[in-house]
Amino acid sequence: MALPLPGTPVIIDIGSAYVKLGFAGEPTPRFVFPCIVGTEKYRAVMVDVGGQRNYYVGNDAMKMRGVLKVKYPIQRGAIMDWEAYYEILNYIFYTLLRIENLSNYPIIYAEHPFVPKETKEFIARVLFETHKINSLIMLQSPFLSLFSVGLTTGLVIESGDGLTWIVPIVNGVIQHQAIQKLNLAGIDVNHNLRTLMMREGINIESSAAEEILKEIKEKNCYFVLDPNKPPSSQGSYSFPMPDGSVKQIPSNVLHEAPEVMFQPGMLGYNIMNIPQAIIYCLQMMDKAYWNDLLSHIVLSGGNLSYSGFEERLKQELGALLPQLGPIPKPQVQQTPISSQETKLEAIKVREKTKDTCPECGELVDLSDGKESCPNCGASMKLPQVSIDIGKSVDKKSKKCPHCNKKIIDSTSVFCPFCGKGIADNFTSVKEFTDVSDSDEIIKFFIPDNLQYSIFNGSAILGSLPSFQNLFVTYDEFQGNPNALYREISDVFKL
Numbered sequence: 033m034a035l036p037l038p039g040t041p042v043i044i045d046i047g048s049a050y051v052k053l054g055f056a057g058e059p060t061p062r063f064v065f066p067c068i069v070g071t072e073k074y075r076a077v078m079v080d081v082g083g084q085r086n087y088y089v090g091n092d093a094m095k096m097r098g099v100l101k102v103k104y105p106i107q108r109g110a111i112m113d114w115e116a117y118y119e120i121l122n123y124i125f126y127t128l129l130r131i132e133n134l135s136n137y138p139i140i141y142a143e144h145p146f147v148p149k150e151t152k153e154f155i156a157r158v159l160f161e162t163h164k165i166n167s168l169i170m171l172q173s174p175f176l177s178l179f180s181v182g183l184t185t186g187l188v189i190e191s192g193d194g195l196t197w198i199v200p201i202v203n204g205v206i207q208h209q210a211i212q213k214l215n216l217a218g219i220d221v222n223h224n225l226r227t228l229m230m231r232e233g234i235n236i237e238s239s240a241a242e243e244i245l246k247e248i249k250e251k252n253c254y255f256v257l258d259p260n261k262p263p264s265s266q267g268s269y270s271f272p273m274p275d276g277s278v279k280q281i282p283s284n285v286l287h288e289a290p291e292v293m294f295q296p297g298m299l300g301y302n303i304m305n306i307p308q309a310i311i312y313c314l315q316m317m318d319k320a321y322w323n324d325l326l327s328h329i330v331l332s333g334g335n336l337s338y339s340g341f342e343e344r345l346k347q348e349l350g351a352l353l354p355q356l357g358p359i360p361k362p363q364v365q366q367t368p369i370s371s372q373e374t375k376l377e378a379i380k381v382r383e384k385t386k387d388t389c390p391e392c393g394e395l396v397d398l399s400d401g402k403e404s405c406p407n408c409g410a411s412m413k414l415p416q417v418s419i420d421i422g423k424s425v426d427k428k429s430k431k432c433p434h435c436n437k438k439i440i441d442s443t444s445v446f447c448p449f450c451g452k453g454i455a456d457n458f459t460s461v462k463e464f465t466d467v468s469d470s471d472e473i474i475k476f477f478i479p480d481n482l483q484y485s486i487f488n489g490s491a492i493l494g495s496l497p498s499f500q501n502l503f504v505t506y507d508e509f510q511g512n513p514n515a516l517y518r519e520i521s522d523v524f525k526l
């Protein structure tokens with residue numbers, strides 16, 4: 033595939049399970065490969081091994097994993113094996129991108145919140161000094177997920193392979209004090225699936241066991257609305273194994289496996305589940321923002337792709353909302369990323385072609401316009417999901433009297449930077465009397481492809497002309513490594 037024009041940012045999202053790699057302005061990553069690195073276990077069997085130890089990365093490592101010692105450089109979002117991480121970068125730059133003059137291509141590097149300062153600077157140094165890039169921006173992934181659906185304020189729930197994050201963002205500013213991080217994600221669903229299958233007497237004996245489990249999970253697992261009322265249609269699902277045998281997997285295993293996201297105790301974890309973590313996050317936020325956050329919940333990350341997830345979350349979260357008490361009316365006005373420049377038409381709300389019946393758990397094909405379940409007759413109407421990018425923008429801005437930072441949203445009653453009251457006639461939020469019905473408040477914004485939403489957010493931002501000024505050059509970085517901590521909300525001011 034031809035390289036895009038010089039100046040087009042390269043997007044790198046290195047996850048615990050998959051690396052997503054591509055260019056700004058493109059609808060999907062050009063390369064998606066498993067984040068694994070293998071070295072030979074038995075050197076004698078490797079025909080192409082010379083004097084040096086060879087590395088196999090991504091799909092190459094996956095194919096040869098039987099004879100390789102496989103390493104996972106990123107675990108639970110943190111770099112655990114630097115040597116393997118360097119090999120991932122080498123593979124990205126020398127095998128996949130093969131850009132002759134990399135200094136012409138700025139890099140957008142997606143990272144999790146709370147990456148230690150030393151790690152962040154070290155990664156930047158490797159990119160500048162080893163790979164000779166010329167400019168870089170390191171962006172926290174929840175921003176990018178939020179931008180992927182055209183919002184600047186919202187509550188991002190990001191769940192990949194290793195971690196789940198609950199991240200409130202107001203006017204493009206991440207509210208770090210309220211972020212919740214759960215060591216609970218796709219890898220735990222794999223683990224739960226394996227345990228449940230073993231309980232049913234199904235053992236997968238293959239060097240590809242992990243891959244087979246992942247395939248079963250990604251293609252067939254789903255959420256039911258009420259796990260205490262098991263679906264009436266208990267069938268089983270046939271899965272062909274590499275040796276030609278066929279395993280029968282009971283359908284209850286398929287909906288119980290992801291259940292660990294709502295019941296971490298299934299794996300013995302004593303941690304909050306997703307709805308509890310959302311409530312905890314909101315309690316760390318000023319209540320003036322609760323309504324805006326609850327009505328702009330953005331889902332992101334491969335591990336939230338299961339059918340039935342948003343319906344289940346809505347139900348469980350709705351049941352917990354009374355713990356918050358009265359929820360004041362919305363305060364924040366959404367600031368579209370940029371008026372004329374965005375490629376928002378590229379964003380599509382996911383259209384479901386099949387879904388799980390909320391009553392009996394039957395997987396129903398919706399492609400022919402069915403509105404009810406053929407098995408039990410329950411309504412299959414989908415909740416309204418809409419992308420809210422058309423609200424008017426108030427161009428007037430004001431400065432916070434406390435921290436002096438510029439606040440774009442003139443209707444805001446709190447400064448998103450220091451959290452202090454800024455309204456001229458500022459009154460305590462306790463005086464708000466308008467309380468919305470909690471059931472109507474919760475609204476989801478679901479990207480077309482959850483696993484690529486971080487990439488897609490980067491692809492939109494990276495194609496804005498105003499964004500180009502935010503990249504940090506090597507000279508700037510050398511002069512002041514803190515330049516890496518640039519305010520992304522600056523993009524709205526340009």
Ligand SMILES: Nc1ncnc2c1ncn2[C@@H]1O[C@H](COP(=O)(O)OP(=O)(O)OP(=O)(O)O)[C@@H](O)[C@H]1O
Nearest residue numbers: 047048049050192193194195218250333334335337
């Ligand atoms: N259709 C699907 N249904 C369920 N799970 C899926 C689906 N597609 C991908 N996944 C799971 O999502 C996870 C990968 O998602 P993603 O690429 O967002 O994570 P990551 O970026 O590698 O991890 P992290 O961000 O936690 O470091 C894996 O556990 C994968 O099995």
Ligand SMILES: [Mg+2]
Nearest residue numbers: 046047048192
């Ligand atoms: Mg990720």
